Amino acid sequence: MDLNDVREEIDRVDRLLVRLLNRRVQLADKIGRVKREEKVNIFDPSREGSLWGKLDSYNRGPLSGTALCAIYREILSECRARQGGVTVGWVGSHDRGSWIAAVLRFGVRAMFGPAEDLVSLLEGILQGRWAAGVVKVNQVVRALRRRLSPWPLGQGVSVYEELRLPMGKKKAECFWVLSGGQSRCGRRLLLWCKEKEGKELLGELNRLFFEENVRCLWKQKMELARAWLYETEFSEDVDFVWGVGKDLSGFLTKVERGSVHWLGTYSCYELLSAPVVEENTEPTP
Numbered sequence: 001m002d003l004n005d006v007r008e009e010i011d012r013v014d015r016l017l018v019r020l021l022n023r024r025v026q027l028a029d030k031i032g033r034v035k036r037e038e039k040v041n042i043f044d045p046s047r048e049g050s051l052w053g054k055l056d057s058y059n060r061g062p063l064s065g066t067a068l069c070a071i072y073r074e075i076l077s078e079c080r081a082r083q084g085g086v087t088v089g090w091v092g093s094h095d096r097g098s099w100i101a102a103v104l105r106f107g108v109r110a111m112f113g114p115a116e117d118l119v120s121l122l123e124g125i126l127q128g129r130w131a132a133g134v135v136k137v138n139q140v141v142r143a144l145r146r147r148l149s150p151w152p153l154g155q156g157v158s159v160y161e162e163l164r165l166p167m168g169k170k171k172a173e174c175f176w177v178l179s180g181g182q183s184r185c186g187r188r189l190l191l192w193c194k195e196k197e198g199k200e201l202l203g204e205l206n207r208l209f210f211e212e213n214v215r216c217l218w219k220q221k222m223e224l225a226r227a228w229l230y231e232t233e234f235s236e237d238v239d240f241v242w243g244v245g246k247d248l249s250g251f252l253t254k255v256e257r258g259s260v261h262w263l264g265t266y267s268c269y270e271l272l273s274a275p276v277v278e279e280n281t282e283p284t285p
């Protein structure tokens with residue numbers, strides 16, 4: 001194989017890619033003009049949610065999903081910036097995890113601002129100061145346990161995505177992307193675990209966090225979970241499908257990719273064992 005021949009081919013592909021990228025940016029500019037005229041928000045989390053699903057289904061490899069995601073993160077970041085830009089709030093000045101997650105989600109062309117706590121983040125989103133917010137799931141859980149803040153769903157702010165940042169070999173830190181409006185994912189919780197555990201955890205979760213806000217559904221069998229998703233996914237009030245259990249994400253990734261609007265998975269045990277932090281015991285920056 002002649003190296004120069006392959007490099008020439010790469011040059012041709014690069015030229016084409018750059019041309020196509022500019023075409024995409026021009027189309028986003030067009031949308032930006034309409035959005036300005038009609039006073040529509042630049043950041044559209046539902047549209048972006050469906051875009052991630054579509055990209056994944058277009059990708060036949062060998063490009064990895066992670067790489068495709070990283071490339072599109074910056075493409076979208078540029079498109080939003082040209083439309084006027086989005087500001088993203090993040091909670092947790094004492095640890096930079098949420099900020100890193102925010103940059104990894106919104107790219108280098110977004111603007112970022114720290115929020116004192118979850119309540120100020122929710123307020124900032126409601127008041128339009130931030131188009132989106134990123135918060136560690138454990139921080140939401142802690143705030144809920146201290147009854148410091150309302151469950152964000154149904155209060156004018158919704159959870160749109162869950163991000164997982166790998167931390168070490170086996171661990172990952174979970175973050176939520178919040179934004180204004182009603183996300184298309186409902187208020188149902190899909191628990192995916194053994195019957196006995198499921199019943200216990202369901203009771204505990206309801207008692208601790210969700211009260212009347214979230215309808216919980218527990219399914220033990222894959223076929224039932226699938227039937228449940230088909231039956232509910234496009235109905236109005238299903239906005240939030242939250243799976244708990246190890247196998248669920250793999251199953252949905254394979255079977256349902258692109259059709260489930262948003263799905264987060266989290267271990268119930270991690271959630272429930274999150275320490276209750278008393279007032280004034282937060283680590284200081």
Ligand SMILES: O=C(O)C(=O)C[C@]1(C(=O)O)C=C[C@@H](O)C=C1
Nearest residue numbers: 028031042043044047048076079
């Ligand atoms: O579809 C839109 O509303 C756009 O503005 C385009 C676009 C994109 O570049 O794909 C950009 C920003 C939005 O958050 C969603 C998608």
